[in-house]
Amino acid sequence: MSLIDLSGNLLYVAFVAYLVATLLFGGAIKQSNATGKNTEKWGKLAITVTLIGFFSQLGYFITRWIHTGHAPVSNMFEFTTAFGMFIVASFILIYFIYRMTALGLVALPVALLIIAYAAMFPNEVSPLVPSLQSHWLTIHVITAALGQSILAISAVAGLIYLLKVVDVTKKSKQRFWLEAVMYCLVVVIGFVVISSTFSAMDYESKYTYVDKEGATRQIVYNMPPIFGMNEFEAVEEHGMSPLVEMPGIINAKKLTTVAWSLLVGTILYWAIRLIARRRISAIFQPLVKKVNLQLLDEIGYRSVLIGFPVFTLGALIFAMIWAQIAWSRFWGWDPKEVWALITWLFYAAFLHLRLSKGWEGERSAWLALIGFGIILFNLIAVNLILAGLHSYA
Amino acid sequence: MENITCACGHSNPYGTKLCEKCGRPLTEEEKQNKVVDMRYDGTAIRSKTYNKSIIDKIWNFFSSVKVGISLIIITLVTASLGTLLPQEMYVNAPDAVKPAYYEKVYGWFGKFYNNLGLSDLYSSWWFQIIVGMLGVSIIIASLDRGIPLYKSLKNQRVKRHESFMKRQRIVAEGQVTASPDEVLDKVEKKMKEMKYNVRRDGSALLAERGRFSRFGPYINHVGLILFLAGVMLRLVPGFYVDESIVVREGETRAITGMDGYFIENRDFILETHNNTPQGEQLKQGVNVVAKNFQTDITLYKQPEGAIAGDTSNLEKVKDYSIRVNHPLKEKGFALYQMGYRLDELKQMNFALKNKETGQSLGEVGIDLTNPEKEYDLGNGISIKLLVYTPDFSGFDNGAPQTASSAPNNPAFLFKMITPQTPEGETSFVEIQNTIEPLGYNQYEMKFAGIETRDSTTITIRKDRTIPILFVGGIIFMIGVAIGSYWNHRRLWLQVEPDGRVVMAAHVNKNMFSMKKDLDAVTEYAGLPQYTDQLDTIAEDEENASNGNKEEKGDNTL
Numbered sequence: 001m002s003l004i005d006l007s008g009n010l011l012y013v014a015f016v017a018y019l020v021a022t023l024l025f026g027g028a029i030k031q032s033n034a035t036g037k038n039t040e041k042w043g044k045l046a047i048t049v050t051l052i053g054f055f056s057q058l059g060y061f062i063t064r065w066i067h068t069g070h071a072p073v074s075n076m077f078e079f080t081t082a083f084g085m086f087i088v089a090s091f092i093l094i095y096f097i098y099r100m101t102a103l104g105l106v107a108l109p110v111a112l113l114i115i116a117y118a119a120m121f122p123n124e125v126s127p128l129v130p131s132l133q134s135h136w137l138t139i140h141v142i143t144a145a146l147g148q149s150i151l152a153i154s155a156v157a158g159l160i161y162l163l164k165v166v167d168v169t170k171k172s173k174q175r176f177w178l179e180a181v182m183y184c185l186v187v188v189i190g191f192v193v194i195s196s197t198f199s200a201m202d203y204e205s206k207y208t209y210v211d212k213e214g215a216t217r218q219i220v221y222n223m224p225p226i227f228g229m230n231e232f233e234a235v236e237e238h239g240m241s242p243l244v245e246m247p248g249i250i251n252a253k254k255l256t257t258v259a260w261s262l263l264v265g266t267i268l269y270w271a272i273r274l275i276a277r278r279r280i281s282a283i284f285q286p287l288v289k290k291v292n293l294q295l296l297d298e299i300g301y302r303s304v305l306i307g308f309p310v311f312t313l314g315a316l317i318f319a320m321i322w323a324q325i326a327w328s329r330f331w332g333w334d335p336k337e338v339w340a341l342i343t344w345l346f347y348a349a350f351l352h353l354r355l356s357k358g359w360e361g362e363r364s365a366w367l368a369l370i371g372f373g374i375i376l377f378n379l380i381a382v383n384l385i386l387a388g389l390h391s392y393a
Numbered sequence: 394m395e396n397i398t399c400a401c402g403h404s405n406p407y408g409t410k411l412c413e414k415c416g417r418p419l420t421e422e423e424k425q426n427k428v429v430d431m432r433y434d435g436t437a438i439r440s441k442t443y444n445k446s447i448i449d450k451i452w453n454f455f456s457s458v459k460v461g462i463s464l465i466i467i468t469l470v471t472a473s474l475g476t477l478l479p480q481e482m483y484v485n486a487p488d489a490v491k492p493a494y495y496e497k498v499y500g501w502f503g504k505f506y507n508n509l510g511l512s513d514l515y516s517s518w519w520f521q522i523i524v525g526m527l528g529v530s531i532i533i534a535s536l537d538r539g540i541p542l543y544k545s546l547k548n549q550r551v552k553r554h555e556s557f558m559k560r561q562r563i564v565a566e567g568q569v570t571a572s573p574d575e576v577l578d579k580v581e582k583k584m585k586e587m588k589y590n591v592r593r594d595g596s597a598l599l600a601e602r603g604r605f606s607r608f609g610p611y612i613n614h615v616g617l618i619l620f621l622a623g624v625m626l627r628l629v630p631g632f633y634v635d636e637s638i639v640v641r642e643g644e645t646r647a648i649t650g651m652d653g654y655f656i657e658n659r660d661f662i663l664e665t666h667n668n669t670p671q672g673e674q675l676k677q678g679v680n681v682v683a684k685n686f687q688t689d690i691t692l693y694k695q696p697e698g699a700i701a702g703d704t705s706n707l708e709k710v711k712d713y714s715i716r717v718n719h720p721l722k723e724k725g726f727a728l729y730q731m732g733y734r735l736d737e738l739k740q741m742n743f744a745l746k747n748k749e750t751g752q753s754l755g756e757v758g759i760d761l762t763n764p765e766k767e768y769d770l771g772n773g774i775s776i777k778l779l780v781y782t783p784d785f786s787g788f789d790n791g792a793p794q795t796a797s798s799a800p801n802n803p804a805f806l807f808k809m810i811t812p813q814t815p816e817g818e819t820s821f822v823e824i825q826n827t828i829e830p831l832g833y834n835q836y837e838m839k840f841a842g843i844e845t846r847d848s849t850t851i852t853i854r855k856d857r858t859i860p861i862l863f864v865g866g867i868i869f870m871i872g873v874a875i876g877s878y879w880n881h882r883r884l885w886l887q888v889e890p891d892g893r894v895v896m897a898a899h900v901n902k903n904m905f906s907m908k909k910d911l912d913a914v915t916e917y918a919g920l921p922q923y924t925d926q927l928d929t930i931a932e933d934e935e936n937a938s939n940g941n942k943e944e945k946g947d948n949t950l
Contacts, residue, residue, distance in 0.1 A: 212498045306878070325718055328854050330862070333482070335476040345466075345469040352465070
């Protein structure tokens, strides 16, 4: 078995371990409803399996690093996978400070979704362009990802907090938005399901189109086209023709992917709701019934406190140093840079609101979710939609 | 403004909420609170005290945390607008046609975006004003709160009034059987073990740890202000140089912005990865991935006292290979590899030929960046270059025009003089086309080949603000780390001679760890069990089930 195969297998082991650990954390919480004696046993087992998964993924990371010769954080697949790993690492850190099992029940599925999302991107080893050939790639990207992951734990705590305090039996704005968060999570599953399905079928349709600058180009769809590119013409078409043509500034291929994910996600969401006969937030609510709100609030706050300096160092300071070396200026208002600044400003506002306006508990929990939303926007939307120096994938 | 005299006799400045000496609540609001607001230890804050003059009003506006947060949010939202469409600096079009570009590519929205100035948002005056206001807010808010907080923490008394202690979040009350001194000794020993500073005053004890963490936010604000000041310094002439030059292979030219220095481009090197394209690379139709962009250069310097532009006695400074991520550094300047062009036309060769016989009378090589006016081939044969257009774009009123000064499409108007045609024959030559404007010629300038070379774009930067930005960044990181990773823990204890105990504790963040310390000391010294008043308040509220949770936080800056 070659090193890169070993690396892939280790990642697979990690994924399965996280899945098992999630179930065990669920078991730990279920048990605590009864006697409480078994809780510790289940919890210990769950964190052990999490640790096995984490070290396995660390193995993936190191073996891939050795194989490629550079830190495996240079494209969408590598970065997003690493982000998932750091979320697990941050969870482990916070777990050993506060020993709250409920955290695992949300943190691990979030990490699983992120790793599954990463797996939808090409995982070949790609050579580095000159601007990426620097030690700052390792230093900047890893520190920034670590900072984001610790900040993500505050969203995990926030989500649990809201699942407990929001009354899902009565109609309210809170109930709507909480369910919207759950829906978004299901859409990610939808994306993973539909991408892997079409990729297993080796689906491909080829078109020529005219881009926004007026040049004729070719594009390959990996999902049946719902939206067509500007002035598209089929070169090799399978299954269906695009239903709607889009103007040149919109990438209809990506829009098609979004549409399929929403479609499958929505079907999945309603299937779950119809089978369970209640909202997804209501399904999770009994599991978090016993959590200590004060402690959760503290965890949410503490993870922002731990993550904020790390994020500043990685995503702003190290980034500026590298930009000065590679691009001759430390700041260039590239979309990714701007969104890193926005993330930073947002968490700065979070801290000030908490300190001086007393925005704690529920409000703080909502803010933590919005913050994580901004981080994901920077990861997904900025790379894929807004063009810039950072769109490597 | 009158001072407030507390029941203990201490005279407090106007605006004080908790007596500086004993901690008794002084305002009606604080008297009614179950848990006091400990944010600035109850000291008088200028902005909360005065609101008369215009200066007070401006001061109060900028010191308000609400205004500060609003400014953060405004900056955040406006910054995000700038990412909707690419900014002008990333648009690949000449400056003059950029507005048209936005309309052409993005339609009415592009036009709207450009007209609003959003396409150059970050250098707009209004964006800079927002950031400037944020800076002012940081300065004023820090002074407004930092100084009184520092004073009050420095002058803390050990003994506090019961009404102060009972309004803390953590409170314990009860009786001990051991002698008061023994209890105090035990607490002191345990707290010192846990790295607290302990002070005693009769029956009272104050244990304190990590006070410096309270100043973390103020330290990081200093760093931020220094950083912003550094950015502003760039506007001062001499602090900042940003130039670009194109240097062709074999050429030596003066470095713009770096007086007295010259650069020779010895060789430009482009290397590519020889991997087999797969995956994403294949999908995007990228055949090769660049591996290295490199210019081998020699840096020269004029001798002292030389006239500007005099290249006769250049002194060699060094040889260097400028690569991406490896700029050349010299005397505060940095030279970066920023771009290149391969195979740019360097020289065109022509043979002067008799059209009928095909006999060649000689060859000329025309340097396309530096052509000569006349090329003498001897024996009365010469070629005059009447007009040269490096980037021929057509005729205007019979005169050939050039689109740029780069030799992309060179064209020439020659006068060919031979013994047979002493008057000279005129010929207009462009690539793959010859025009004889004044009638039939006997001779022609026959294309005989080209020589090419690469050119490289070098960016020259000097940024003397970098050290300031760097120091600002370091101070910010130190401040933010101090404020985030440490916390200020305090424990007040009073043991009366009759064994009655009152204990209170305060921490600005991370109550979880404080409670661990409290558990340890409670057990060791046999103190009464403490209660967390926020828990009891929360329970009360849960029982009363009213949703109004506008409770002011216990967290302090």
